[in-house]
Structure formats: structure tokens, C-alpha cells
Amino acid sequence: MTILLVENVSKRFGGVQAVAGVSLSLAPQEMLAVIGPNGAGKSTLFNLIGGQLPPDSGRVVIAGREATRLPVAARARLGMGRTFQIAETFRSFTAQQAVEAALLAARGAPFRLFARAFGPHAAEARALLAEVGMEEAAATPVSTLAYGDVKRVELALALAAAPRLLLMDEPTAGMAPAERGALMRLVRGLARGRGMGVLFTEHDMDSVFAFADRILVMVRGAVIAAGAPEAVRADPAVREAYLGKAGLAAALRARRHG
Amino acid sequence: MEWGFWLAQAVSGLAGASALFLTAAGLTLVFGVCRIVNFAHGSFAMVGAYVAVTLLPPLLAWSPSLSVFLLGAVLSALAVAALGAAVELLLLRRIYRVPELFQLLATFGLVLVIQDGVLQLWGPEDIPGPRAPGLGHGVAILGERIPAYDLFLIAVGPVVLALLTLLLRATRFGLLIQAATRDREMVAALGVNQALLFTGVFALGAFLAGLGGALQVPRIPASGGMDLPIIAEAFVVTVVGGMGSVPGAFLASVLIGLLQAFGILAFPKITLVLVFLVMAAVLMLRPQGLLGRPEPPARGAIEGLAALPPPSPPLRALAVAAILAVAFLSDDYLRKVATEMLVLAIAAFSLGFLIANAGIVSFGHAAFLGAGAYAAALLSVRAGWPMEAALAAGPLFAGTLALLFGAALARMGGIYLAMLTLAFAQITHAVAFQWVELTGGDNGIVGVRPAWWASDRASYLLLAAALVLPAIWALRRVLSAPFGVLLRAARDSEPRALALGLPVVAMRVAAFALAGALAGLGGAVFAFSRGSVDPTLLAIPQSVDLLAMLLLGGVQAVAGPLLGAVALHGLKDAVMPLTDLWRLFLGLAILLLVLAFPRGLAGAWRRA
Numbered sequence: 001m002t003i004l005l006v007e008n009v010s011k012r013f014g015g016v017q018a019v020a021g022v023s024l025s026l027a028p029q030e031m032l033a034v035i036g037p038n039g040a041g042k043s044t045l046f047n048l049i050g051g052q053l054p055p056d057s058g059r060v061v062i063a064g065r066e067a068t069r070l071p072v073a074a075r076a077r078l079g080m081g082r083t084f085q086i087a088e089t090f091r092s093f094t095a096q097q098a099v100e101a102a103l104l105a106a107r108g109a110p111f112r113l114f115a116r117a118f119g120p121h122a123a124e125a126r127a128l129l130a131e132v133g134m135e136e137a138a139a140t141p142v143s144t145l146a147y148g149d150v151k152r153v154e155l156a157l158a159l160a161a162a163p164r165l166l167l168m169d170e171p172t173a174g175m176a177p178a179e180r181g182a183l184m185r186l187v188r189g190l191a192r193g194r195g196m197g198v199l200f201t202e203h204d205m206d207s208v209f210a211f212a213d214r215i216l217v218m219v220r221g222a223v224i225a226a227g228a229p230e231a232v233r234a235d236p237a238v239r240e241a242y243l244g245k246a247g248l249a250a251a252l253r254a255r256r257h258g
Numbered sequence: 259m260e261w262g263f264w265l266a267q268a269v270s271g272l273a274g275a276s277a278l279f280l281t282a283a284g285l286t287l288v289f290g291v292c293r294i295v296n297f298a299h300g301s302f303a304m305v306g307a308y309v310a311v312t313l314l315p316p317l318l319a320w321s322p323s324l325s326v327f328l329l330g331a332v333l334s335a336l337a338v339a340a341l342g343a344a345v346e347l348l349l350l351r352r353i354y355r356v357p358e359l360f361q362l363l364a365t366f367g368l369v370l371v372i373q374d375g376v377l378q379l380w381g382p383e384d385i386p387g388p389r390a391p392g393l394g395h396g397v398a399i400l401g402e403r404i405p406a407y408d409l410f411l412i413a414v415g416p417v418v419l420a421l422l423t424l425l426l427r428a429t430r431f432g433l434l435i436q437a438a439t440r441d442r443e444m445v446a447a448l449g450v451n452q453a454l455l456f457t458g459v460f461a462l463g464a465f466l467a468g469l470g471g472a473l474q475v476p477r478i479p480a481s482g483g484m485d486l487p488i489i490a491e492a493f494v495v496t497v498v499g500g501m502g503s504v505p506g507a508f509l510a511s512v513l514i515g516l517l518q519a520f521g522i523l524a525f526p527k528i529t530l531v532l533v534f535l536v537m538a539a540v541l542m543l544r545p546q547g548l549l550g551r552p553e554p555p556a557r558g559a560i561e562g563l564a565a566l567p568p569p570s571p572p573l574r575a576l577a578v579a580a581i582l583a584v585a586f587l588s589d590d591y592l593r594k595v596a597t598e599m600l601v602l603a604i605a606a607f608s609l610g611f612l613i614a615n616a617g618i619v620s621f622g623h624a625a626f627l628g629a630g631a632y633a634a635a636l637l638s639v640r641a642g643w644p645m646e647a648a649l650a651a652g653p654l655f656a657g658t659l660a661l662l663f664g665a666a667l668a669r670m671g672g673i674y675l676a677m678l679t680l681a682f683a684q685i686t687h688a689v690a691f692q693w694v695e696l697t698g699g700d701n702g703i704v705g706v707r708p709a710w711w712a713s714d715r716a717s718y719l720l721l722a723a724a725l726v727l728p729a730i731w732a733l734r735r736v737l738s739a740p741f742g743v744l745l746r747a748a749r750d751s752e753p754r755a756l757a758l759g760l761p762v763v764a765m766r767v768a769a770f771a772l773a774g775a776l777a778g779l780g781g782a783v784f785a786f787s788r789g790s791v792d793p794t795l796l797a798i799p800q801s802v803d804l805l806a807m808l809l810l811g812g813v814q815a816v817a818g819p820l821l822g823a824v825a826l827h828g829l830k831d832a833v834m835p836l837t838d839l840w841r842l843f844l845g846l847a848i849l850l851l852v853l854a855f856p857r858g859l860a861g862a863w864r865r866a
Contacts, residue, residue: 114739117742
């Protein structure tokens with residue numbers, strides 16, 4: 001079964017072909033990384049899948065439903081969740097309240113005027129915070145949390161909608177190196193446990209090669225290689241176009257602890 | 259109708275468009291670089307007009323020629339540029355980092371100060387300007403007599419556009435302006451003297467506003483009330499044209515000028531409504547304006563602001579006790595004051611809900627207060643409805659109006675929406691003012707009487723309290739219900755709210771309608787208390803009063819808006835009878851408030 005199917009999508013900005021006929025598919029439980037040098041079109045591809053931009057051609061299918069032209073909120077209701085490069089959370093709430101709000105949002109009925117907002121989902125919110133290792137911070141305002149913790153809370157907010165497909169734009173950006181591995185391990189555990197497909201972009205090659213099941217390499221808008229980390233690592237085109245010496249070293253390092 | 263007639267209409271529209279373009283170009287340049295929306299920009303145009311009517315007659319007496327006339331106009335504009343530079347140095351420089359709401363409020367304080375300054379210097383009478391030598395005659399085209407000055411003005415627009423384009427493209431100053439409009443941080447990082455750039459751009463903007471005002475005087479006399487209509491139109495033009503885009507401002511002012519000229523033929527009383535509808539249509543298709551570039555959603559205006567806290571039982575008891583005491587133990591004057599405070603309180607509370615929970619800063623909330631009042635008054639006086647029905651119709655009408663406004667424009671965020679709420683309020687004011695047959699124009703509607711059982715002040719106060727207090731409490735319940743909480747969540751992060759599947763725009767429209775209906779309830783209650791309604795009720799100063807109440811009282815304090823209402827009402831009662839200069843004092847008070855606590859207020863808001 002496929003949770004996300006992208007067929008031949010393209011996007012052009014003026015004279016720049018940002019994404020040129022990219023196709024991919026993602027299965028439940030799978031961790032698929034999209035990598036590529038700056039300007040390769042990763043962010044544009046993400047925005048085409050996420051619904052921030054419409055593609056010029058091609059199609060996007062989420063959980064078997066045509067989603068190419070659907071707005072962001074409608075995609076969310078099909079089971080797509082997302083985290084952002086710079087964490088998007090509800091800063092004026094405590095961590096617990098923020099997750100409760102996310103649960104309310106995910107359960108619908110945003111126009112209920114007189115019911116109590118906080119309370120009905122409290123236990124569930126605590127469970128989600130525990131799942132991302134943030135149960136200690138339940139009563140802390142999100143605005144005062146350390147950034148690595150904010151990223152975990154953001155993950156809990158995304159999980160509140162019980163997504164079957166999670167898009168993660170640079171999940172470890174801005175985190176200390178020691179925190180990165182722990183977060184990626186957590187994400188992989190969630191993907192396996194919840195049967196959730198995870199599509200992520202990442203600059204940190206250690207994270208990519210240690211945690212992705214498959215890797216898609218983009219250069220100048222097109223996919224030049226795709227496959228298991230081992231295969232991608234061995235692909236001469238990738239070595240030349242993208243990894244270079246530094247990337248290759250990282251790839252070898254990751255294999256050592258993998 | 260004749261071709262000549264259509265031509266005359268088009269010429270008149272395009273001539274107005276030229277002056278509007280000059281003013282709007284200044285506003286859009288200043289916004290592009292300084293990211294500040296200058297409420298006082300229309301006041302600059304007004305000052306330009308006043309300086310021109312003072313400077314031109316002696317100059318023309320000395321040498322009556324067109325070149326001297328133009329020299330006089332440019333000198334007037336330079337005087338305004340100097341005023342602009344002074345304002346930037348003394349005021350704006352200190353508030354670039356405070357939230358946008360405070361910036362707008364500070365520049366509105368400036369509007370008040372300039373209004374009183376102009377009144378003191380030039381008196382209350384309109385002052386007509388001299389004709390431009392050589393352009394005082396009419397030109398016969400297609401059998402119509404077209405004023406030569408209008409043709410001249412039409413030429414001024416493209417000429418100024420060309421000169422500005424040259425300035426922006428070919429000078430270092432212009433290139434810096436363009437660079438700063440695209441990426442302010444980068445320009446700062448490159449070591450450009452930002453302080454100088456900002457002062458220069460602000461002076462240039464003021465110059466353009468002054469020139470627009472000065473060149474209008476042969477057509478329109480200088481008058482003390484011209485500032486707000488000008489700024490409202492300039493807001494519409496800059497938003498429709500695309501913020502920061504000078505050619506966009508030109509295109510939009512031609513569009514708006516022609517619409518007004520021809521709209522007046524089709525809908526003489528509601529031309530402005532037509533303008534508003536076209537604006538809404540343009541913005542629905544192109545939210546970034548005709549030639550604007552899409553911007554990331556504006557945040558920062560109110561980011562991190564805590565929402566209104568949940569209701570507290572002791573305060574309710576206190577409020578009820580106070581109302582009962584006033585109703586039974588005091589005199590009619592206090593009962594009337596208490597009734598009006600209830601009105602202001604619900605208007606301010608509903609505005610506070612919009613700002614703090616929905617993240618919508620409205621500079622036109624009084625439009626809904628006024629709409630409720632007019633609906634109730636008209637139905638009661640003209641249609642003979644009983645008070646009870648008219649009181650119910652007020653909030654319904656205001657809520658429907660707010661729903662339509664929100665549906666058209668709620669997708670615009672932040673500062674854009676704030677500017678459009680102001681334009682909307684100005685338009686409702688103009689409709690109330692101009693549609694004399696229906697609204698009674700300036701005199702308003704008199705003889706709005708309550709039903710027999712509520713006709714004494716004590717009974718009416720109790721009725722007002724019975725309507726307003728439960729409404730306020732209900733609104734407070736909404737704040738801690740899913741709707742209120744999720745609105746606030748979407749205010750904190752729209753991308754997150756959308757990613758969770760929330761219909762964010764629809765929720766904002768609903769919030770707008772709810773706040774509008776509550777303000778309309780206040781307006782309807784007010785109509786029967788005052789016994790009359792008039793256009794000042796929905797004028798922009800009334801909207802700003804509501805904002806000032808919120809800020810005075812503090813948005814978070816439970817009793818904040820109420821305290822603010824009491825404070826402002828008291829201030830006005832105390833100051834207005836003593837002096838004609840109340841605008842000056844109120845304006846200075848607002849300026850001091852923002853200058854004294856730029857970080858204090860902002861910091862207090864952030865900490866919470």
C-alpha cells in the first residue's frame with residue numbers, strides 16, 4: 001500500500017525549472033529522505049506536496065485520494081501532517097495546552113462556542129507529550145522552552161492529528177548534534193509504531209544515512225538517484241554531483257555506527 | 259449622454275487620481291523601506307494644502323506666472339518634507355521596533371496633534387486656493403468645457419511617476435530604497451547608514467504628500483477635515499496597487515479615480531461603496547495587490563500577546579452591584595454615563611477579542627458600533643419598529659456587515675487588514691454623511707425613544723446592563739471554548755493551524771462577525787440612550803478611542819477595557835469642556851504612552 005504517490009510533478013519560477021518531473025512513492029512505516037545541494041528544489045518539492053504551491057504539471061495522491069489541487073487544510077484532513085524548518089507551534093500556550101489545542105483542531109468542530117476547550121483531551125495530550133519525551137514540560141509555556149524541546153513539542157502537535165503521512169522539513173535544523181540522533185531515532189520509532197510514512201529533507205548527512213530507509217537525490221530539480229542508503233552511497237553520479245569529499249566522509253562515518 | 263460629458267467625467271476622475279497618486283506614492287515608499295504605515299500621511303497632504311494657500315497668493319501677487327505657481331507648490335512640499343524629517347527624527351526613529359499596532363497608534367496621535375495645530379494656525383474656515391495662472395480657463399473639447407488645470411494635473415501624475423522611476427533606478431539613494439524594500443536586513447548588513455536612509459525616505463514621502471495636497475488647492479479648498487478621507491483613499495490605493503510598489507500605486511489611483519468619477523453617475527450616494535467593492539474584488543484575486551510581490555504573512559504585530567483571561571465570578575458580582583447602585587442610588591446624569599460606559603465596554607471588549615484572540619487589528623471597529631446604532635435608530639424612527647425589535651436588529655445588521663467585510667478581506671492578514679478596516683470605516687462614515695435622505699447626513703437621526711417601560715434612565719440602565727453584561731460574559735466563555743482557543747492558536751501560528759486542518763480564514767470571518775455583532779449591540783443600546791445617532795459615532799476617531807481604551811486599560815486585565823473606558827471617558831469629560839485643544843492633548847497623551855513604554859508595553863505583552 002502507498003500512503004503518498006507523486007507522479008511527474010514540475011514547477012517553474014520564471015526561467016528556473018525548480019522541480020522537473022519528480023516522481024516518488026512512500027509506504028507506511030517508511031522513512032524516505034530527499035537530499036540535494038542548495039537550490040536542488042527540495043523545498044519546492046515539499047511545498048508542492050504540502051499544498052503551499054500548485055504544481056505546473058503532474059499529480060499528488062495522498063492515501064489514494066487525488067490531492068494535487070487541494071489546499072493545505074484539506075490535505076491535513078486526508079492524513080498529512082507536517083513539521084517546519086523553523087518550528088511552528090502555539091507559543092502563547094503551555095506545552096500541554098498547545099497539544100490539547102492541536103487535538104481539538106484535529107477532531108474538528110472549531111466553531112463550538114461554549115464547550116470547554118481544555119480538559120476533555122488532557123489525558124491524550126499528556127500521552128502525546130510522553131511519546132515525544134516532553135511530559136516533564138507539560139506546564140511550561142512553549143515560548144520559554146529550549147529550541148530542541150520546541151521541536152519535540154511541534155512533533156507532538158503534528159502527531160495530534162494522527163497523520164498517516166508526515167512531512168518533515170529539516171527536522172534537525174537548529175538542534176545540537178547530540179540531540180539530532182535522539183530525535184531521528186524517536187521519529188523512526190514513531191513511523192514504525194504508528195505505521196506512518198515519513199518524508200523528510202535534511203542537511204545533516206549523518207541523520208540521513210543512519211535513519212532513512214530510502215534516499216532520493218535531487219540535483220537542479222531532477223532526481224538523479226534513488227534507493228537504499230547503500231546504493232545511493234555507491235552511486236558514482238551521486239558522489240560526483242552531490243556528496244563530494246565531505247559528504248562521502250559523513251556517509252562512511254554513518255555506516256560505521258549503523 | 260454625450261461623448262463630451264463622458265470625457266469631462268473621465269478628466270475629472272484622472273485629475274483627482276493624479277493628486278491621489280502623489281500622496282499614495284509617498285505612503286508606499288515609506289512603507290516599503292521603513293515598514294511603517296504612517297497614519298499621518300494624509301495630515302501631511304493637508305499641511306501641504308494649507309501651506310500652499312498661504313504661500314501662493316503673495317508669490318502670485320509678486321509674479322503671476324505658472325512657473326511661480328509651480329515653485330510655490332514645490333516650496334510647500336519642501337516645507338512638508340521638513341516636517342516629515344522632523345517627525346521621523348523625533349518620533350518614528352524611537353518606535354521602529356515596537357509592535358505595528360503601537361506604530362499606527364502613535365502616528366494617529368500625530369494626526370490629532372496636526373489637526374489641532376492646523377486649526378490653531380489657520381482657523382476653522384475652509385481656505386480656497388488661487389487659480390494657477392494660465393490654467394484658469396476651460397478648454398472646449400467635444401462641446402464640453404474642461405478645466406485646463408485638470409488637464410495639467412493629469413499630466414503631473416505620469417511625470418512624477420517618471421521622475422520617481424528615474425530616481426529609483428538611476429541614483430544611489432533610489433537604489434538603496436529599492437534594495438531596502440526588498441531586504442532591509444541585508445542592506446543594513448552591508449553597512450548602509452540606515453538612519454539617514456530612513457529619514458531621507460520619510461522626507462521624500464512627506465514631500466510627495468505635501469505636493470499632492472498643494473497641487474489640489476486650485477480644485478479643492480484647504481480644510482481641516484481633509485486628512486482622514488485622504489489617508490483612507492491612500493490606504494486603499496497602496497493596498498490595491500501592492501504595498502511598496504510605486505507603479506502599482508499609479509495604476510490603482512487611476513482605477514480608483516475613474517471609478518469615483520463614473521460611479522457617481524450610477525450610484526451618486528454610494529460611490530465609495532463601489533470603490534470598496536472593486537477593491538475587495540481585486541484583493542480576492544490578487545491578495546498582494548496589482549503589482550505587489552507576495553510577502554510572508556505579517557506577524558509580529560501582536561505576536562506573543564496573551565489572550566484575554568477567563569471570567570472571574572467576583573468581578574461579575576462587583577459589576578452587577580455597581581450597576582444596581584447607580585440605577586437606584588444616583589442621579590440621571592450618572593445613569594446616562596453608566597449606560598454609555600456599558601456601550602463603550604462591549605465595543606472595546608469585542609475589539610479586544612478580535613485583537614488578542616483572532617490577531618486581527620481593526621482600526622475601524624466603530625463602523626460596527628455605528629452600524630448597529632443606525633440600524634436601530636432608522637428602524638425605530640423611520641419604520642416605526644418597537645424598541646425591542648430595533649435593539650435586536652442592531653447587532654444583526656452590524657454582524658451581517660462584519661460578516662460581509664470579513665468574507666471579502668479576512669484572508670488579508672496583519673497590517674493590510676488593519677489598513678482596510680480603516681478604509682472601510684471611512685467609507686461607512688461617508689455613506690452615513692452623504693446619504694442625507696436616509697441617514698439625515700450630518701444631523702443624523704433624532705427622536706430615538708425607548709419603549710415606555712424603559713423610558714426613565716434607571717430602567718434603561720438596567721435594560722442596557724441586562725443586554726450588555728451577559729453578552730460580555732458570553733464572549734468570555736467563548737474565549738475558553740474551542741472556537742476562542744483555536745482562533746488564538748491560529749493567531750500564534752497560521753501554518754501550524756492549517757497543517758492541522760483548521761479552516762483558518764472561515765474562523766477569522768466568524769470572529770469578525772461575532773465582534774461586529776457585539777459592537778452593534780452596543781450601538782443599538784447607545785442609540786436609545788442618546789436619543790439620536792450621527793456620523794461621529796462611526797468616524798475613525800471613535801475607532802481609535804476604542805483602541806486607546808484597550809491600551810489604557812491593558813488588554814490582559816480582566817477589567818482592562820472597562821477601566822480604559824472609564825479613564826478615557828473621564829479624561830474627555832474633564833478635558834473637553836476646559837479647552838478646545840482636546841485633540842492636541844489626546845494626541846500627545848497617545849504619543850507619550852507609546853514613547854514612554856515602547857518596550858514596557860511590548861515587553862509586558864510578551865512576558866505574559
